[in-house]
Amino acid sequence: MSYAVETRNLTRIFAGKKRRRKRRKGTAEEVDEGSGPVTALDGVSLEIKEGELFGMLGPNGAGKTTLIKILATLLLPTSGQALVAGHDVTKDPFPIRQVINMVSGGETSGYGLLTARENIWMFSQFYGVPSKVSKGRIDELMHIFGLWDKRNAKVRMLSTGQRQKMNMIRGFVTDPDILFLDEPTLGLDVNAARTIREYVMNWVRGQKGKTVLLTSHYMAEADQMCDRIAIIDKGKILACDTPGNLKRMIRTQTTFQLEVDTIRDTTSFLAMQGVKNFSQKDDISKNRSLLTFILEDEGPVAEILSSITSQGSKVHSLQKSEPSLEDVFISMVGRGLD
């Protein structure tokens, strides 16, 4: 089996800010400023097969971007090993750089004075793509991504969505074998996000040897697109499997969703016997909370309802649901992504 990406016990520790002792005004007290080392990745071992669309789900600060930066040869691991296209990111970055590309959500790269087409062409030159080939690919991709009308618009005149489409084309124009997509649909409207999702899926599945590592905040996106998903939190991989298998992992558990008036005290829920995990989403405008419980069985439901009503909160709805990827995430991480 050949792997596009392979990491073994990969760890990355950031030094943190320098410590600085500062005397607080008017007092003899000294304040220690700065922060200690931060472990962004903690012994991550992953294998991404060639031709796979691999997803990575995790909250902010989970280590997703750090992992992508190591794989993209932009960051050195503190310990462990990472191989991309069979080459070590630390010792042999050149052949890796030839076959990879990366697109991040909310990217503002390029030069405002250049047109969208010129910007993409410029980046393609850094990969040695012949101009004629590059321009042909750009035109084709601009049609696919619906950016053709804006091909001669200066980059500074493009909207966020158009700019992100341009970034995506930049990622594909070099015809990489391995593409890292870091939250590529972040902040995009539904149509733009759908165009990108469909193209990425077709790109991986329509050709041999193309691999995508995708990080996303959107559970449904990862569920729809990815062959396998890793759930990462605090620098550790908590689970890694197909979306179907991940959901089956918690099928023995029961998922309940309750819509209630906003409640403040939720500490008692996790202490209840039979409650494996729960998350809370507040809708301030409606003064409501959506509580998702992962339960061992239906036993604790009565106790949960009693706890909510004892706080003076009203239960508006109660629903038992099939486990979704979000439930898997909550079950493992202990909170939702939002």
Added chain:
Amino acid sequence: MSAATARRTDWRYRINLNLHAVVGRSYPRIVGANREPSWIFFEALLPLLGIAAYVFIYQAFGQAALEGTSDPAARAAINANTNALVASVVLGGTMVAFWLNVLWSMASQLYWEKEIGNLQLYMMAPMNRMALLGGMAVGGMVMTSMRAVSTLIAGVFVFGVVFQVANPLLLLAVFFATLIALYGLGMMFASLYLLWGREAWNLSALMEEPIFFSSGFYFPLGGLLRIPGWGPAVAIAGSFIPASLGLDALRQLTLGTTAFGGKFWIFDVTTELELLILMCVVFLILARYCLAYLETLAKREGKLTSRHQ
């Protein structure tokens, strides 16, 4: 891995890749200059005011000297001297354009690229980092040459400067050696400025006026050698900027070595060309090592290629 991932690593491929990168990175500079016509005002017309100030001062000195002289030979000598001074200022103004480009658009460029989010895309690409900076330099040279040419044209047609070029090939050799050494210095600064972050801007501002003076942009630098005490020290320090020696050689080649009585030159043209070639080699090698160090540091610390870190 599959055949798809078995890419080329031979030298022919690498040269082709890096030439593409140079063309790619020089493109925004060359095209950008044409898209912002305001550069004509800021880059070509405004700097002429500073040059004009020096020209008028030198012409006033010449006029004052002529008023007390009736001997035709002495008057001719005064006129030749005034022309040499004005021509020195015009040539200095031409080279100032390149120095400012090196300082603001080369040295501080990587820091700026980091701020707008381009740097990590550059660092991730397979091209050599020197090709990236080379592209910036080529683009900068082309763009700045427009300002330089406009200064020269103004010098000839507005200020009536007369140049006498005896050896155009040597002139071109000195000019290009100066540019390569100058932009090599800029490449070296680029990585250092990135390490220093925001202080880079202050450093550029700090290095502007003192170097204008110590490099003799508006007067023949050899004149400082005749000032006892601090004069030679400043002239020697200024000579480490390639523009100083380049300018001195260019002045000798366009005004003749006998201008100013042959007393204001630092070295002869051949020596200055040799020193400039040495600077080209040293600065380009140092730039390469600085960039390699920067990249390793960036990857180790994780702070240089990301924005807002």
